[in-house]
Amino acid sequence: MKRILTLCWLLLALPILHLNSQTLPIEAFASIPDVSDITLSPDGKNIASVVKLTSTKEQGTLVTLTNVDTQKQTFVAKTDNQKYTVQGLSWASNDMLFIYAKFPATRNGTPVSEYRLFKYSVSEANLSSVIKPMVLKRFKWAPQIQSDIIDMLRDDDDHLLMKFNGLGNDPQYESVMRINLTDGRSSVVQYAEKNVYDWMTDRQHKVRIGIQRDETTYKILEQADNNEDLRTLWQFEAFAEDQVWPLGFGEDPNILYVQAYHNDFKAIFKVNLTDPKLTKELVFKRDDYDVNGGLIYSKVKQKVIGINDGADSEYTFWDPEYVGLVKGLDSVLPNNRNYITQFSEDERRYIVFSTSAVDSGTYYLGDRDQGTLLPIAYRYEKLLPEQMAKTKTINYSARDGLNIEGFLTTPLNAPNSAKLPAIIFPHGGPIDFDSNSFDYWTQYFANRGYAVLRMNFRGSSGYGYRFMKAGLKNWGLEMQTDVEDGARWLISEGIADPKRMCIAGASYGGYAALMAVATTKDLFQCAISFAGVADVEDLVKSHRGYTNFDIVKKQIGDDYDALYERSPVSKANNINVPVLLIHGEKDRSVDFEQSEDMYDALKKHKKPVEFVVLENGDHYLSDNADRLKAFRSIEAFLQQHLPVNKAAE
Secondary structure, three states: OOOOOOOOOOOOOOOOOOOOOOOOOHHHHOOOOOEEEEEEOOOOOEEEEEEEEEOOOOEEEEEEEEEOOOOOEEEEEEEOOOOOEEEEEEEOOOOEEEEEEEEEEEEOOEEEEEEEEEEEEOOOOEEEEOOOHHHHOOOOOOOOEEOOEEEOOOOOOOEEEEEEOOOOOOOOOOEEEEEEOOOOOEEEEEOOOOOEEEEEEOOOOOEEEEEEEEOOEEEEEEOOOOOOOOEEEEEEEOOOOOOEEEEEEOOOOOEEEEEEEEOOEEEEEEEEOOOOOOOEEEEEOOOOOOOOOEEEEEOOOOEEEEEEEOOOOEEEEOOHHHHHHHHHHHHHOOOOEEEEEEEOOOOOEEEEEEEOOOOOOEEEEEEOOOOEEEEEEEOOOOOOHHHOOOEEEEEEEOOOOOEEEEEEEOOOOOOOOOOEEEEEOOOOOOOOOOOOOOOHHHHHHHHOOOEEEEEOOOOOOOOOHHHHHOOOOOOOOHHHHHHHHHHHHHHHOOOEEEEEEEEEEEOHHHHHHHHHHHHOOOOOOEEEEEOOOOOHHHHHHOOOOOOOHHHHHHHHOOOHHHHHHOOHHHHHHHOOOOEEEEEEOOOOOOOHHHHHHHHHHHHHOOOOEEEEEEOOOOOOOOOHHHHHHHHHHHHHHHHHHOOOOOOOO
8 A cells, every 4th residue: 555654744755847957946956854863662663854944935944743633733843043953863762752952052152053852751842952951050161062862762762861161079071960851960970081072882881992092192991890001902193094982882881882994995894802812703785885874783682783874874784684675675666776774673663765866856755554654754755767868987097096076967968079158066975975965055057057076086985095185284285186186187178168168066075176266277167166165274283272182183284384375365366367266254164254264365366256145054954045046056156157059159
C-alpha cells in the first residue's frame, strides 16, 4: 500500500514544472531546505523535522511533529532564523524531543555563538529549556555551550549526561553533570581535569575517556570509572600521522574503537584496553579515501555495526545484515545514493535519505516488517532531478604533478563542442571537501548556463595524511595554484571559454577567489567572495583569545609578515576585474571586518567592487531572506560582468 506522510503543507506534492532546460526562479535555489533534520522516535511512531516557513506574514523555520500512523501534525517551535537557528533534533525518549539551538551573542566585546538545548514533551505539548536557572547558579559563569550531551542514558528516560565548563576549581575545563529532565536537578559525576576538553562514556555509562590538549599536544586518557586515576593511552601532536582518536566503546567496556591512519588513510580500529601494547585491530577501511564519522551501535545486536559519515551523516555498515539492507534499497531506488540515517530502537523502522548529484534528496520511511518504503519529503521540492545539470568526476594534474580530483557540472543540454562561460568554485574550510553530490550553488550556476568546476585542492580532507599535510601553512601557495591549475585544465579541455571565466567561493573559497584575481592576470573576468577571508594575518591574530590559538598557528602559520603578503587585502592594487563581496554582519566564523577591509582597500585603489551587507546574516546563510538577497546580488553581478548570452569578442 502506497501512502504519503505529510509534514506541514509541502511534502511530495509534485510541482507542475516543464521538464526541460528552462531557467528556474532564483527562489528555487536560493532558499533554505524545505525539509531537513528528519528524526524518528525510538518506538518508530513519530517523526520530527525542521521545515521551512514561508508565508506572506513571516518567514523562518518550524519544528514539526508527525505521527506515522494517524498523520496528526503538531507544531513544536518556530524561529525567524535571526534570534536563533535550529541546529538539529534528537529524541531523548518516546515522549521527549530535543531541539539544539544556536544564538548570536557577544562576550566581553567578542562576537560568539551561544548553544542551548530545549526539550519538547509530546504528552504535555510543552516546550522548555533543559538547563534550569537553579543549575546555572552552580556555575562561576554561564557556559557558552549548554547543549553538549555525551550520553543519552537510553535505559533512563529521566536523566542524561552533559558536559560544561564554568564549574569547580578548574572552571575553564569541562566537567560532566547528570541532569534530571523532569525536575531539572543536577549532580557532578566527573570533575574537570586540567586541559581536558572532552569526555566519553562507555556502554555502562561510566566516564572512561578524556581528551586533553596542551598547546598542540594531545593526550588520550583513560580511567576505570568516574574520577579515578587517569592513564595515558596515546600522545601525539596536532596534525601528526600517529594520531589516534577515540570513537566509542563496544558492549565490552574494555573494547575501544578508534580512528587512526592505515597506509596513509584514516581507518577504523578496535583496541583491547587490557592489552599492554594497545594493539590496533583493523575493522573498516577504504583503499583511496579516509573513513570519518561516529560509531553506529546496534542495541539489538549489542555491538558496533558501522559508522555514520559523509555530508549528511549517512550510515555505512560492515555488519552483513545491514549491508544487505542497503543493497536492497539500491535495487529499489537505482541511480541514487541511498543512505540510512536512523533506526527505531528495535531497528525495524528506519529513515532513508536518497540523493545524487542531480537529486537534492528525498526522505523515506522504511518498515522492515511490512516491507514498505514510504516517501516522506523532498529536501528541495522545486528542484526536480530532471531539471538539474549532471556532474562528473574528473582528475587533473597540478603543476608539480600532484593529482587533483574535481567535479565538473555542465548546463543541461549544453553542446559538447561549445566553449562555455565557466565558474571556478573552490570549497571552504579549507580542511573540507567537495564530492559528486548535490550542491545548490553549483546547480544554480549551471541552470544559468555556466560550467562549474569544484576541486579538492591539496589540504582538503578525505585523501589521506600526506594530502592533508600538504595544505598546512599553505594558504596562497600550492593550495592556491591547485585552483588556478583547475581553471587552466578546463580551458585546455575546450570546455571553458578562456575569455568568460569567473571565480567564486565562500569562506576559504572566498579567499581563494580574491587571491586568484590578485595573483593571476587575464585568467578570470570577475570574482565573487561570500564571507571570504581577506587578511590572513588578522584571521590568525583574531584567535589569540581562544584556546585553539596554537592549533590555528600550526595549521595556517605564524609568520605574520608572510601571511599578510599572502592576503588579498595586501594585493588590492593588482586586482583589475570586478569583485562582488557579500558578508553577514553577524558572522561568527569569519569576521565581517574581513570583507569590510577588502572593500576599503579596493575602493582606495579605485577598483571595481560591490559590497552587499547582510545586516543579520551569519556564516551559513541560515535565513531565507539573506540567502535570496545574496543570490539576487550574484545574479545581477554575473549578468553585468559575465553574461551567458554574449560570446566573448
